[in-house]
Amino acid sequence: MRRSRRLWGAAAVVTTLSLVLAACGGGSSSSGSSGEVDPNGTFTVYGTEPQNTLIPTNTNELGGSKAVDAMFAELVAFKGDNAQPYNQMAESITTTDSKVFDIKIKQGWKFHDGTEVKAKNFVDAWNYGAYSPNGQINSTFFENIQGYDDVHPADDNAKPTTDKMSGLVVKGDYEFQVTLKAPFSVFATKIGYTAFAPLPDVFFKDPKAFAQHPIGNGPMKFVSRTPNVDIKLTRNDDYKGQDKVKFKDLDIKIYASQETAYQDLLSNKLDFIETLPPSALAGSKYKTDLKDNLVIGHLLGISTIAVPYYVPGYDNLDLRKAISMAIDRTQITKTVMNDTYVPADGYVSQGIEGYRPAVCEFCKFDPTAAKAAFAKSGFKGKLTIASNADGGRKEPLVAACNSIKNVLGVECDFVPATDFGQWRSIVTGHKLTGMGRSDWSADYPSIEDFLNPIYRSGASSNDSVYTNPAVDQLLEQADSTPDKDAAIKIYQQAEDAIAKDLPSIPVWDEKGVAAKSKHTKTVTLDFRRRADYSSVEVTK
Amino acid sequence: MIRYVLRRLLQLIPVFFGTTFLIYVLVWAVPGDPFSGKCGQTACPQAYVDLMTEKFHLNDNLILQYLKYLGSLFTGDWGETFNGTSVGELIATSYPITLRLALVAVLIEAVIGLTAGVLTGLRGKGFLDNLVLVSTTFLISLPVFVTAIVLQLVLGTELGIIDTSVSDNPGFGELIVPGIALGSLSMAYVARLTRTSIAENRHADYIRTAIAKGQPNSRVVGVHLLRNSVIPVLTFLGTDLGALMGGAIVTEGVFNINGLGGLIFRGIQNRESATVVGVVVLLVLVYLLMSLIVDLLYAVLDPRIRYD
Numbered sequence: 001m002r003r004s005r006r007l008w009g010a011a012a013v014v015t016t017l018s019l020v021l022a023a024c025g026g027g028s029s030s031s032g033s034s035g036e037v038d039p040n041g042t043f044t045v046y047g048t049e050p051q052n053t054l055i056p057t058n059t060n061e062l063g064g065s066k067a068v069d070a071m072f073a074e075l076v077a078f079k080g081d082n083a084q085p086y087n088q089m090a091e092s093i094t095t096t097d098s099k100v101f102d103i104k105i106k107q108g109w110k111f112h113d114g115t116e117v118k119a120k121n122f123v124d125a126w127n128y129g130a131y132s133p134n135g136q137i138n139s140t141f142f143e144n145i146q147g148y149d150d151v152h153p154a155d156d157n158a159k160p161t162t163d164k165m166s167g168l169v170v171k172g173d174y175e176f177q178v179t180l181k182a183p184f185s186v187f188a189t190k191i192g193y194t195a196f197a198p199l200p201d202v203f204f205k206d207p208k209a210f211a212q213h214p215i216g217n218g219p220m221k222f223v224s225r226t227p228n229v230d231i232k233l234t235r236n237d238d239y240k241g242q243d244k245v246k247f248k249d250l251d252i253k254i255y256a257s258q259e260t261a262y263q264d265l266l267s268n269k270l271d272f273i274e275t276l277p278p279s280a281l282a283g284s285k286y287k288t289d290l291k292d293n294l295v296i297g298h299l300l301g302i303s304t305i306a307v308p309y310y311v312p313g314y315d316n317l318d319l320r321k322a323i324s325m326a327i328d329r330t331q332i333t334k335t336v337m338n339d340t341y342v343p344a345d346g347y348v349s350q351g352i353e354g355y356r357p358a359v360c361e362f363c364k365f366d367p368t369a370a371k372a373a374f375a376k377s378g379f380k381g382k383l384t385i386a387s388n389a390d391g392g393r394k395e396p397l398v399a400a401c402n403s404i405k406n407v408l409g410v411e412c413d414f415v416p417a418t419d420f421g422q423w424r425s426i427v428t429g430h431k432l433t434g435m436g437r438s439d440w441s442a443d444y445p446s447i448e449d450f451l452n453p454i455y456r457s458g459a460s461s462n463d464s465v466y467t468n469p470a471v472d473q474l475l476e477q478a479d480s481t482p483d484k485d486a487a488i489k490i491y492q493q494a495e496d497a498i499a500k501d502l503p504s505i506p507v508w509d510e511k512g513v514a515a516k517s518k519h520t521k522t523v524t525l526d527f528r529r530r531a532d533y534s535s536v537e538v539t540k
Numbered sequence: 541m542i543r544y545v546l547r548r549l550l551q552l553i554p555v556f557f558g559t560t561f562l563i564y565v566l567v568w569a570v571p572g573d574p575f576s577g578k579c580g581q582t583a584c585p586q587a588y589v590d591l592m593t594e595k596f597h598l599n600d601n602l603i604l605q606y607l608k609y610l611g612s613l614f615t616g617d618w619g620e621t622f623n624g625t626s627v628g629e630l631i632a633t634s635y636p637i638t639l640r641l642a643l644v645a646v647l648i649e650a651v652i653g654l655t656a657g658v659l660t661g662l663r664g665k666g667f668l669d670n671l672v673l674v675s676t677t678f679l680i681s682l683p684v685f686v687t688a689i690v691l692q693l694v695l696g697t698e699l700g701i702i703d704t705s706v707s708d709n710p711g712f713g714e715l716i717v718p719g720i721a722l723g724s725l726s727m728a729y730v731a732r733l734t735r736t737s738i739a740e741n742r743h744a745d746y747i748r749t750a751i752a753k754g755q756p757n758s759r760v761v762g763v764h765l766l767r768n769s770v771i772p773v774l775t776f777l778g779t780d781l782g783a784l785m786g787g788a789i790v791t792e793g794v795f796n797i798n799g800l801g802g803l804i805f806r807g808i809q810n811r812e813s814a815t816v817v818g819v820v821v822l823l824v825l826v827y828l829l830m831s832l833i834v835d836l837l838y839a840v841l842d843p844r845i846r847y848d
Contacts, residue, residue, distance in 0.1 A: 256793045425573050441581075460583060466688055
């Protein structure tokens with residue numbers, strides 16, 4: 001008895017001492033996790049099975065890009081926390097007219113197979129991506145480049161006459177020139193998108209074999225991939241870029257359900273998940289579950305409700321104003337969306353360069369004005385909002401509908417589509433019978449990416465089938481303005497014009513709520529809903 | 541006996557073609573463009589759609605598509621997913637895991653279910669009988685996903701006894717809890733079936749005769765009573781192994797087990813028609829095979845069927 005007490009005493013002294021020592025040593029452990037940073041640690045992230053082959057020109061969704069973006073470095077990269085573009089592989093990008101871009105690349109960068117990255121690797125990769133028989137999913141990203149129509153004819157039945165775009169000219173080992181069809185001032189930002197990565201010579205010999213074992217020039221190297229199980233990458237120690245990683249192995253673990261991944265995260269078997277399952281969001285349970293391990297970012301995206309011009313009765317500005325002012329955005333984002341979104345007040349995402357608050361003057365909740373506008377519109381009948389109902393899409397729209405119903409006293413129904421695929425085919429086939437959800441996430445951080453693809457006449461995602469020649473003209477003018485700040489001013493004018501027409505009703509803007517494990521000391525969520533790997537520090 | 545086996549084998553052929561055709565049509569004839577949601581908010585480039593349409597023969601009519609699919613199936617080619625992974629390979633890596641899981645589940649339901657059934661069937665009314673009755677009713681009323689998620693949350697997240705998800709290539713030990721979740725429903729049925737069957741046969745003439753002849757109790761129960769009582773249970777267990785391979789969809793989804801159920805789960809989520817068709821065709825084969833084996837076992841257990 002006595003002896004054991006003495007032992008206890010000794011143990012207590014030792015423990016206290018070691019605790020004090022540990023506290024002194026690990027002085028920087030302020031963010032809730034303790035322990036030293038482990039430069040040879042493994043970072044395990046939630047993953048989904050890539051939809052396409054792991055080639056930059058053929059990857060456009062989150063599952064695949066988590067691996068592809070870590071393996072490849074483009075000319076331009078975006079900072080993880082604020083999405084500011086900076087030159088990565090590019091030494092310089094110069095233009096005088098926004099039409100001809102002279103691009104010099106840095107020397108001494110190597111692909112993972114040891115070959116040097118040269119200007120021709122970019123040109124060859126872009127030509128490959130644009131050439132229509134290759135059927136690359138990102139082919140349309142090259143459409144600004146002169147000669148695109150020769151390698152990718154607009155007519156689906158026509159055969160391309162050549163496989164090289166005339167707008168791409170190699171000027172030397174480390175320099176090439178890009179000529180666009182028309183001036184496009186945002187091109188120097190756009191080339192930071194995944195599809196513009198260089199490809200090594202070995203790719204062109206056997207693309208199929210390459211897809212099984214991709215070789216990039218980025219901060220991480222491919223190790224192995226087991227379909228439906230995981231994708232393993234490891235640090236490229238020869239990497240010269242700014243976005244080096246501070247851990248050794250990346251394990252993208254593929255899950256069938258987010259719920260399970262979330263449980264694994266809570267048990268520290270998984271280090272990062274970029275989105276939370278509905279069960280965790282319900283009643284803001286995630287806040288108590290995660291505490292210090294909650295990661296909040298800001299995604300560059302915006303949710304709107306498109307009001308199609310082709311639906312009879314809806315082509316009515318007063319009705320659109322009435323609907324917009326009848327939606328209580330603050331309440332819905334707080335209660336239904338559990339603080340994971342903020343109310344939207346314009347057509348571009350908050351936090352993007354050129355964003356101004358309150359551009360959409362009818363986006364404020366104003367029941368009296370809404371009622372007045374609705375009476376003026378003379379609308380009779382029922383309002384509907386359609387969307388795919390999965391993935392938590394339904395609840396906020398039902399809430400919006402209820403808000404409209406309560407304020408305007410008009411029937412409002414949510415119309416579900418079975419899944420995202422069916423939903424998009426309804427929208428692109430112009431078969432909407434009422435309003436429809438129209439969300440947009442930026443491919444690259446630019447105000448341009450929120451306007452051109454959605455509100456230009458005939459644009460690829462113009463879900464409302466909106467046309468306004470004045471807007472088209474402003475967008476064209478902004479595209480051809482080489483000075484960035486001047487261009488942004490003109491894009492803002494276009495946004496103002498759109499806000500007057502209200503072709504779609506901005507509703508909310510997603511914060512991006514992610515979660516990390518205890519083993520992860522720091523991690524930032526980037527604007528594309530991915531962990532910014534260069535910000536990650538894992539502890540022992 | 542041989543004629544019986546032959547007749548059963550011949551019956552498999554039309555069933556195989558009928559079911560696979562139905563599956564193929566149901567999966568590929570889903571209205572809507574399979575590529576409409578693949579490119580986010582923008583439509584996919586036509587060049588990509590064309591390439592994929594040609595690869596999956598989507599321009600042919602459905603009958604021709606099916607025949608082409610069968611043709612490649614008979615040469616051992618299960619097709620490819622949209623991201624270029626061979627479905628055959630996917631199946632090859634995942635079926636052993638599902639088989640392991642299904643075996644664990646069948647073992648659990650057979651051992652626990654049969655024991656509970658035999659005990660309650662022999663004893664008749666009493667505390668044990670009521671206990672089994674209540675607990676099986678409880679299990680039957682719970683859907684598998686509830687059982688699975690509750691087990692995962694309580695044993696995994698809360699108590700930390702098990703891992704919330706299993707590893708890439710799990711051993712039998714890791715599969716016990718998912719196996720319980722998967723087998724719980726059938727376990728309840730097995731217990732009920734056995735109990736009724738035993739209780740009925742306990743008063744049959746041949747049992748009375750066996751007892752009158754002075755056979756030891758263990759032999760009466762073990763050989764005379766069980767052999768006859770187990771026939772309906774065996775039918776159930778046999779087809780259940782097939783059902784478990786498919787029923788694992790939910791359980792494998794919850795515990796992130798990379799088996800056939802997980803494959804279907806993801807295939808449906810991602811609209812990977814090739815995977816879904818491939819796995820379901822395989823499950824049909826398993827089903828057919830299992831019902832064949834059960835029928836043959838029937839013949840072994842009950843001579844009257846054999847000489848039919």
